[in-house]
Amino acid sequence: MRKSQHKMCTLLFLILSIVSVCCSMGVMADDAILRIATTNDVKSPAFIGDYTLGLFNHLSNPPLMQMDENGKLIGLLADHYEVSPDNTEWSFVIKDNQFWSDGTPVTADDVAFSIQMYGTSIPNAGWIGETLTDTQVDGNKVTFKFNKPYTNLALEFTSYSILPKHIWESIENPNEFTSTGPYVGAGPYYLDNVDLNAGKVIFKRNPSWKGKISDYDTVEISWFKNEDAAAKALESGVMDTYWKYASSYPYAAIDSLTKTGNFEMLEKPTSGLTFLGFNLKREPMSDPAFREAVSSAINYQELVDISTLGYGKVPNRGFVPPAMDGYIQTKPMEYNLETARKTLDSAGYKDSDGNGIIEAADGKDITLDLLIRNSYAREAELMKEYLEKAGIGVEVRSVEDNTWFEMKDKLDYDITLTRTTPWGMLMHAGWATGYFDSRRTGQGVLHTVDDEVFLKLCDDILSTTDQTLLKEYAKEVQEYYAENLPGIPLYWKNDITPYNKKITGWYSNPLYGIMNEFTFTGVKSSA
Amino acid sequence: MVKIHPAGIFLSQKLLRYLLSFFCILLIVFLLPRMMPGDPVSNLVGEDIYLSQSTIDSLRAAFGLDTPLHEQFIRYCLQIMHGDLGYSYHMHGPVFEILISRAWWTLVYTIPSIIIGAWIGISLGARAGFQSGKWWSDVIASIALVISSTPPYLLSLLALVLFVYHLGLFPFKGFYDTYNLQSILYHLTLPTLVLISFYASRNILIMRGAVLTEKELLYPQFARSLGIPEREILFHHIRKNAIIPLIALIALDFGFLFSGALFIEIVFSLSGMGSLMYDAILARDYPILTGSLLIIAIFVIIANITADIMSLIIDPRIRRSS
Amino acid sequence: MTVVYVPSWLKKMGYTPTFCIIILGIFVYAAIFPKTISPYSPEIRFSPYGEPDENHMLGTDDMGYDILTLLIYATRISLIIGVFAGILSLCIGTSIGIASGFHQGWIDDLMMGVTDITLIIPKIPVIILIAAYLHPSIWILIIVLGLFSWETTARVVRAKTMQIRNSGFVLSSRCLGFSSFSIIIHDIIPVIYPVLLPKFMLTIAGAMISEASLSFLGLSDPMMESWGKMIADAFSHGGFIREMWWWFLPPAICICVTVLAITRIGMMYESNEPEMAFK
Secondary structure, eight states, rough: HHHHHHHHHHHHHHHHHHHHHOOOOHTTTOTTTEEEEEEEOOOOOTTTSSHHHHHHTTTTTTEEEEEEHHHHHHSSSSSEEEEOOSSOOEEEEEESBBBBBTBBBOOOOHHHHHHHHHHOOOGGGHHHHHHHHEEETTTTTTEEEEESOOOHHHHHTTOOOOOHHHHHOOOOGGGBBBBOOOOOSSEEEEEEEETTTEEEEEEEOTTTTOOOOOOSEEEEEEOSSSSSHHHHHHTTOOOEEOBBBBBOGGHHHHHHHTTTTTTEEEEEEEEEEEEEEEEEESSSTTOOHHHHHHHHHHHHHHHHHSTTTTTTEOOOOTTTTTTTOOOOOOBBBBHHHHHHHHHHHHHHHHHHHOOOBBBOSSSSOOOOEEEEEEEGGGHHHHHHHHHHHTTOOEEEEEEEEHHHHHHHHTOOOEEEEEEEOOOOOOOOOSTTTTHHHHOSSSSOOOBBBBOHHHHHHHHHHTTTHHHHHHHHHHHHHHHHHHHHSSSSEEEEEEEEEEETTTEEEEBBBBTTTTTTHHHHOOOOOOO | OOOOOOHHHHHHHHOOOOOOOHHHHHHHHHHHHHHHOOOTGGSSSSTTOOOHHHHHHHHHHHHOOSSSSSHHHHHHHHHHTTTOOEEEETTTTTHHHHHHHHHHHHHHHHHHHHHHHHHEEEEEEEEHTTTSHHHHHHHHHHHHHHHHHOOOHHHHHIIIIIIIIIIISSSSSSSOOOSSSSHHHHHHHHHHHHHHHHHHHHHHHHHHHHHHHHHHHHHHHHHHHHOOOOOHHIIIIHHHHHHHHHHHHHHHHHGGGGOHHHHHHHTTTTSSHHHHHHHHHHHOOHHHHHHHHHHHHHHHHHHHHHHHHHHHHHHHHHHOOO | OOOOOOOHHHHHOOSSSSHHHHHHHHHOOOOOOOOHHHHHOTTTOOOOSSSOSSSOOOOOOOOOOBBHHHHHHHHHHHHHHHHHHHHHHHHHHHHHHHHHHHOHHHHHHHHHHHHHHHSSSHHHHHHHHHHHHSSOHHHHHHHHHHTOOOOOHHHHHHHHHHTTTTTTHHHHHTTOOOOHHHHIIIHHHHHHHHHHHHHHHHHHHHHHHHHHHHHTTEEEETTTOOOOHHHOOOHTTTTTTTOOHHHHHHHHHHHHHHHHHHHHHHTSSSOOOOOOOOO
């Protein structure tokens, strides 16, 4: 018995030594690889069907349009576009000298095919299928005709990756198509391999790419299932940068990363924000005076300090942050407990039974049901404290995302905490209208505002592409928010992207951060 | 008279019970995901993407969610009988294929962990129990106790920071970097060691307790008086009895080996069954969730049968009574 | 007969039942009157991410709360969750295990069938399901944790019961005409007790750990401060990245110490004599 155990011990020792040998060999570093850490994980090797892969593949299969660093729409695969006066006919002219990684040129046919394919087979592009009536290709120009006017098509087309027709036309159901690669692409890189087991997507340099090139032959995007491991990986130097859609590098991790001395931080104000939403269909949230009082009860500076660690600022009443095109200056949010109490008092919400909580008209204590997505627990804690100081009772209910979607769709809450994403700020009529317009439902939106004035404003925006008019409407929307407070912005924030000091040439846009073609054609290694 | 093996009799007696439990489980794994709040359709796209009602309706029909629940259940049962676990629109593939590809990787790290954990637990636990006064016995027990009262994610993250970040011995994530044996070993060593420490410490505690009890009973005293060496008493007599409570637990570990270890997978960014199921829960991916729960259920039932049979074989007392 | 892990160095340091009662007493006191021993009120915020110094023995967390104060205030919820979930689970597990192992036959089949089924129901969806319809409270958590953690206890107890139901002393009790109930109480429970005790301890630890894990996944009630939630908060709010061990280790140590103390107290009721052939 003892003998056999000794044998086992020897065996274990052997295994361990083999492993340690492996370890020492595993540390070989390759400098021609740009390594990006993310916490957006790829769930399935479906090029179009997987949500995260759909974000990454802009690198290999550029959409028609993109955003520049100021949020202005510029061409990506398209050189420029024209739109008919009635906004139903859009023509995109494709840039010359672009080639798929298999050597064939990119044509307007590919674009026409891709957009039509999205319309027929991809659920989230269903609107294309429902409204696109005709597609015409003329040389390097492709024209889309719709049965109703579209004004923000150029914006929509920043998210649809263009695919090679000669490959994808034989694929029966593109949304469900899975393959670990390689995929033919026309960007500076093509997608070589999606490896779920290794947890990374590998992009290789497109041999047919004619534009500027970066110093890296390979771009590796590694996804982590938790932020702690990702942050530690950056600190240890095995990753060059961090990217997560609509999110910053964790603020709490910035200090220790800076301390390593190997990283610089790219700080950009973002249009995404965290806000307090009201269920406007219920009393007393439907009362503007009540909302006004709530807005004065919130200590914005403390929220900025705690939630963004100072990488943010106190928002204005106009909701829309300065990072967005068309932003206007409105009055900043102001914390004043006295004002909050007075506003409540003069609006008829009084604490007549002296229990510290104000009563509604029917004499019952006002205790609001604060429904939150579980990632906003800290903010909810503070919110409860702030509102209770002003005499408004709060009960917090924390649920995971999907439950939250269902409950807010059923309007089963009084107030809620959620966030907007850069894309979400632009959707519908833009300037966050998509989050409030009661005619829209789904995922992250609150659809609580059915005020005719607001709805008309949305329709007006949706019916024009005239830039001066749009600027005027943007102003009106923000003034509407400032006056009516359908949602209270809690803080505006900056997105921080850390990057390896030795690498230069980073470029960031408000929509996808550093994930854009300028970055991947511009990064240089100075090591 | 033909002598039937006791295991045979046992199995035939329990068959009905296992069949009935299986049917109940089938019903539960079908209903539970569907009772959860949240909509699998609207969750198919990102939170800032808008789906029109007609798109949602057509997707619902494609998911097979447009019919009444009992019809869905009947269709599901028919599917199962044909060996078809359905299709996942979230994962873009047939459930069976996805489960197989993920389960394989999960087994690569769970099976060694359970086996080594059981081996360490039984041998160390038995010795620690038998020689409970010695200092090393106490050290082992203390370590085992501390590990089993630490949240698994805390221990895993501490291991990550210590061995990966500070000492640089192991990689941060994934099953491998390039697909070869060396890389796989390199990547899986730390997660496996952490998992082993959990299994082993629990087994040590149970085994040690059981040996301590057995050791004071009559039969070891009797054996001692016959002049049988202590070592023999421990390994030939006490261990056999003390192991019985542990068999059920280890069998269950095997039953659950498919579900993987969620926290290990989250900490070491492994795409195994644990995270597949967790994602399926969060995304309300009914086919994946139902399918994986069903497979786990089958394994747990098999594990239970095996545990029953094994205690039957090891313990003559139970065998005679049944 | 000493059962389970009493390291002798601990004994020397005074790991006696009395000592453990005192330790547990301190925890219970902290749970009932946190105000009297905590250095600050749990509502006061200082500057965040503070390192330990003379004003804050364990530093401050991301919101600037004094961590020692949080630790003391978290005792109540943690103890309630651990102990109640542990007791609930132990009661269900033991009764089902004994009933099934002692009676065998169809009762055994029924009980074990229920055990198999309970074992397979995953906790996370059930908690999501309940959280959607009820306001979060620790009692929901206790019931869920208790109702879904008794299966292994039941199986261990059943195996042990089956093993001893035919041993001499049980048979003689039967011959003497004692009722099943009395046999269970007087003969079976004392014998399976050594197996139960580590299981009970593991279940309490398990309940506290599960609560911590659920907090980590964001599925527990964020408004209730427990040791588990403190650890989870340290992870989700940068305590771990900044390696603020004074934030996440103390609650983990508290869980450990509680489990140790409860176990030792449980062992007080064990006899210290070997089984005798002729009494």
